[in-house]
Amino acid sequence: MKRPALTACGSIEHDAHRRRFLQGTLAGTTAALSFGRMTVAADDVPNAITLQKSQKRVLFIWLAGGASQFEMWDPKPGRETGGPFRTIPTAIPGYHVGELMPKIATQMDKIAVVRSLDTGISAHAIAADLISTGRPKEAALEYPEIGVVLAKELAVRDSLLPDYVSFFLSTEGRRRPATGFLGGRHTPLMLEESMRPANIDLPQGVSRPQHTEREQLRELLSREFAERRAGAGRVGGYNSAFAKVRGLMQSDHLFDIEQEPPAVRERYGRTVFGRQCLVARRLLEAGVPMVKVARGFWDSHHDNFESHRELVPDFDHVFSTLLDDLHERGLLESTLVIVLSEFGRTPKINKDVGRDHYAAAWSCAFAGCGIKGGAVYGKTDDDGKTVVDGKANAGDVAATIYKAAGIDPEKHYYVGPRPVPLAKEDAVPIDAILS
């Protein structure tokens, strides 16, 4: 695939003019330096496959609203709480999953499941905050989402790509990853309206060379302005945000699944979730360290079984395809895949044949980087009402994620004078599922 070169138009005349202007304005050395950086060609963008196979990355699949553990990872067939579905054996002897996940069943040797989450909170917003930051809310300190921390920790220096891309197309339960005390610089590239990011196309009436020249003038004026200013570092930060623009505009092809062979597109399927996961794979492969795909409509207070009959097979197909695809491309070892919700669903089936929110005993799953495939951790009682073995909380999940991605959960950030460990002080990683 051939991408257009980044140099404005490559004409010698333009280069000469630009150089003259830059030299006239600034001390020669800096100007030459900036000039050199401006002309990085597209092909110099780090090629993920060759350069960064060992780079760690994370795909965070968020089942918004709360997926049912009974219909997926922790079925209780034949019990009053079990529901109508049968169970099927998996690649792991003795472990059965719900019959709606036949493809995942065959891949259980790549997946680790935690069936013993007890996270306490069963209201959407507070629970989502708790699970996605790994901590209860604190009045005076806003914590960043786990994904934001991962993006910061796994970021590739000087990468032209975004550090974090977050899909949340469904409006139900839509949330934006909190950057908390890490600040606005870590705001993910959000995709909420469409599968392409906003503002990455050339504006109307501005050609690519003009766009580049305009930016060069902006950068130059800014750098001149910053000379001998107290706090010029803030100008540096401002300029580096603009320096990302070019790379982001260039990454538009990553969001275009038409560039995948038809067979691959077919394989992921035509559902929105499938297409998003394919884009996610393209991004991860190109070196984006953190991608989140949120899939809504799991909040099944009514007709739980009907809605899971629709949702779980889509998840089963896409998730198993994704694991295969990552594996085939040699990326699974370096890519941590997380499947998480804000909570699970009640053992009790309500009068609307639904299941309500339940945080006292539920499940989540992991695969890939740092994960011991086939590990099935923790246990609930026969009716799935309580955790009988291996109880884990939101902090433990966060610590597990960090450790799997090769990041010390006890590493500290400093907020003013206050040391803040990545995972909550009393969190314990679930070593049994870590490789």
Added chain:
Amino acid sequence: MKFTLMIIIAVFAGQSVARADEKATISSAQQAARKIDAFLESHWKTAEIHSAPVARDAAFLRRITLDLAGRVPTSREVVRFLSDESADKRQHLIERLVDGPEFPLHFGNVLDQMIQGRHAGNKDFVDYLRKSVRKQKSWDVLFREMMIGPWDGDGQKIANRFIDKRAKNLDSLTVDATRVFFGVDISCAKCHDHPLVDDWKQDHFYGMASFFNRTTGGKGKVGEKKDGEVKFLGADGKEKTAKVMFLSGLVVEVSPGDDPPRKQTGDNNKPAHISRRQQLVTVALKERVFFSRSFVNRMWEYFFGSGLVDPVDQIHSGNAPAVDGLLQWLAEDFAASGYDIQRLMAAIVSTRAYGLSSQWPDDSTIPAETTFAVARLRPLTRRQLALSLLLVTGAGDYDSSDDETQRVERYLGVNGIGKIQKYLAFESQTTALIRAFDSRNREFQSSASEALFMSNNEAVQKLVRAEGDNLTARLSRMSSSKQIVEAAVKSVFSRPPRDSEGSQLVEWFDQQHGDRSDVCARLVWALVTSAEFRFNH
């Protein structure tokens, strides 16, 4: 527009404009300014540093207009100020701005951010604050109104919003009230005595919580129960009943001091029999140092980019102030002035320190920003940026008002209606822009999404494209590139171009190909996205 005008007239008509003592305020502000400068001079002397030179007129005009009116100056204001040759023109400018119609509009928003934090943005609450600033309410009056009312007058009900937004969560009500009004963060003392700050014990956290635990609300109506105590588990694992205790250690006994209890009216918007919040107001104003210090420190942060004690909610014995004695003196002076907000503003911006250049004159080491010996670059708030962007690129004339408005002003005998109208009209266009900009957190960080928005979004392109009588359209009609460059720099940067800069930009302009108005658009884009425009300096 007509409708807005009617509202403005109503606001004006119902208000007694009492400005008799404004001259006295200014001169006492001048004295305070000199005192502040004396503290700083002696601090610099001890630290063996000298200060940056005084900022040029254009830089000073831009800085203070942004700080007091929330926007960059207009071209006309720039010309008028630069050509004014009187010696005390900066002082006149300060008076004009502090007393001007835009200051309350802008400062209402500043206070909203400061008080409400993540809950900021309620229009009614902002209007309440704007009106309060316009009426020159003092900070203690505002504090009392937000804590205990009265909430029954016209437009007064919304004053309960600080409490109401937090009434359902005692922790956040306690922590936010303590941070915002007293400059202290005691959240770490909830589960144990503060591990890092010796000053704060669990008794302080639960003592402060005891002022709020009877408070009810959350749906627009704030009330207070007659009883209920805060109980907590001490470090020894034993349950304790909290004393009703202020940060100073002062324990409030059952009968409150100066504030006699209001009689019960059955309206639960009125404080209950012996309101704990009422007791807090009484004790906070009696132990005035926490209350006064917090506000002056926050205002110092607003004008200088960091507090005298920084962060501004971390005032405690282990966090030394940047300048010896200054914060304490300012706090005492502010309390002695009757918590006069306008006087405090006038004092701070009248200091020599506020008017220093942000550019260091030579290659020697630049003193640390916390010495306040050099002005620091402060990113514009989202609102300042949006308003300024519309103003400099806009088609509208911000300076003059139409005949009808002028007649109204003459009829009512008040000036500024036209300005208020213009301000509100521009403000109503800022919403979409504000959402796309980075907020100014403690540590400002630029995000790629703001850069993408500025680079490619149609809303920004529309502002810089030649349209109607906007800046780019006016530029494209000019005959020479020299004129164009001069006018563009003057409009966007609020200063004339420097010689070398002017000729370089002319050279750049002449090298550009294509439609003249498109070239003008690109020039304007580069100017409004450059750091010089993005920062206050």
